[in-house]
Amino acid sequence: MAITIKDVARESGVNISTVSRALNNGYGVNPQTRELVLNVANRLNYRPNRVARGLVTGRSHSFALIVSDIRNPFFAEVARGAADAARSDKCDLVLCNSDLDPIRQMEYVKSVLEKRVDGILMNSVAALNPEEQRQLAECGVPIVLLNRSASNRAFSTVTADNEAGGVLAAQHLLKLGHRHIAHLTGPRQHGNMTDRTRGFVQTLLAAPEPVNPVVLYGAFNYEGCRDLTNKLLDHHPEITAIFAANDVMAFGTVRAAMDRGLRIPDDLSLIGFDNIEFSSVIHPPLTTIHQPKYEMGYAAVEMLMGLAKEKNNRTPESRVLGVELIERQSCAERH
Amino acid sequence: MAITIKDVARESGVNISTVSRALNNGYGVNPQTRELVLNVANRLNYRPNRVARGLVTGRSHSFALIVSDIRNPFFAEVARGAADAARSDKCDLVLCNSDLDPIRQMEYVKSVLEKRVDGILMNSVAALNPEEQRQLAECGVPIVLLNRSASNRAFSTVTADNEAGGVLAAQHLLKLGHRHIAHLTGPRQHGNMTDRTRGFVQTLLAAPEPVNPVVLYGAFNYEGCRDLTNKLLDHHPEITAIFAANDVMAFGTVRAAMDRGLRIPDDLSLIGFDNIEFSSVIHPPLTTIHQPKYEMGYAAVEMLMGLAKEKNNRTPESRVLGVELIERQSCAERH
């Protein structure tokens, strides 16, 4: 059917091994025959079969990206970074959506392992039981975890400096003179969230005039935080500033505030986390903590490619990337 | 290294061919030996090597998704649908971002062809010259194009009914009593855009009391449409309703209106296209034309999987999915 290395060997009168060497810029092949082979290959429109190649080399030049949902703008950005990094080394990315369902997650892992990917980038193993985690750690291919503090030493990680982000948010609010501050976040015990929360709360408590924030736990999404904000303001009308654990939650706060006739930032200061694209589009443009999402994806597969090359001595690495306060228009001085 | 079919064959005392048959639910294998083999495979934790399998069967069970940028929420949604469809048949998706750059696009096509994907889903071939398009059409694997009207009969397509969407938008604005209407869209000659524009304009012109809309061409993004809106309202202050070619553009219009002290929908009605997630989050929640993005992705790879199975007689198919008016709060009756 398709034309193979044999065809170009026959056509150029050499052995297939010579063709292979010529094509792979290999040494030990006469420049003239090399050029000849290249010409023939070109003329026949020869396309090497990478799966045959992979079978013998044992490397597939592809990586798996297992995220909870690519529709989450955060992961889309990470995915783009990951794909670009892969491309820079002629690798590619297979996309898997787990919805954080442990079953799906393990299914995908099994599937991509059978396809012999060279590494896996996944965003969470929290839902997995210890047995599954052990299984993962010993699966033979490098795995890097996204935005999980390196709790499990078996895996490599790349993460944003979530704690520093919390600190930044606290400092900003403090500087603006706020004294009645709340923090709205997701379910308790969510790994990287606690880092943000810790940085935020501790900074507030350690201030010259310490403030003890009220922190509420809810769902991680728009509606959840809309409800959470209403609950908060019902019980704590004195609050003048809110730190939401991510931008989408902050949007929920914006909506709740609007419904209550509160103006942002005049009546209520608000700060988010992530700096997703729409945080600058919404009204008012959201002050937030920027997470280097693209860079995280990029760094993660760079790390994977490095690990894939050293089959022996594969010690997990960890990398934490800096965050940044993006001042827009959702925060004001307390009046 | 990894354990292979030979290991389980040796361990269970049968030939590798029997193992293969037993594992593939093949007929012609004794139920007892089948169970034996299955047990051994399980005990040894055998994982079939899909690349070896692919080498002999000629099918890789993977598809390529080439979009301009996965960070575009539209494509993220499509990707999710595509990935889910692939998963339903134990296939997977490799993700490629072309930025609509013809070079990148062809590079990716070449790359995934060498990896022997079973099909390609791509969002545009408009940037490609005829020679490249011909090359694509004859590449040997099925290709379906996303949201391109079937201009090139060589490819399969799945698309939303863009023209109907334009009609819907026009009817809605007409019903609300608007007489001074504008349409803001992307660069001229953009394939599927002209469908939306045509449906919109023709419906307006064909009304009992025809209205001749002003249509402006600009860039496809937030900033572009913000500028476009300002230009529009500078020259046509009489306008009371705007149809933006997509939601992100509509967001730009929202921003421009706000800057000008115009209130939506009181002073200006606005209708978007796409129904991306954030269109319900923004203020005011955007009335828009819903495109079945997830379903489009899903349908596209279903189509690919079908085509992949019939190696012969591969006639391009086309499928157009319905759109829907989503009424929210950015449109009001003309007062």
Added chain:
DNA sequence: CTCGATACTGCAAACGTTTCCGATGTTATC
């Protein structure tokens, strides 16, 4: 009891590469 059909299984080729090894021819060294 024989024979053909049937169920099961083994053998070996094939898929398209890479790569080790050895063969040959060429050049440099003394």
Added chain:
DNA sequence: GATAACATCGGAAACGTTTGCAGTATCGAG
């Protein structure tokens, strides 16, 4: 001028499967 080093190339094994073909055993029918 012999030998060693080197460059170039071909032969063949290997990667881990699937699958067509043939062989054997079992079984029912006549």
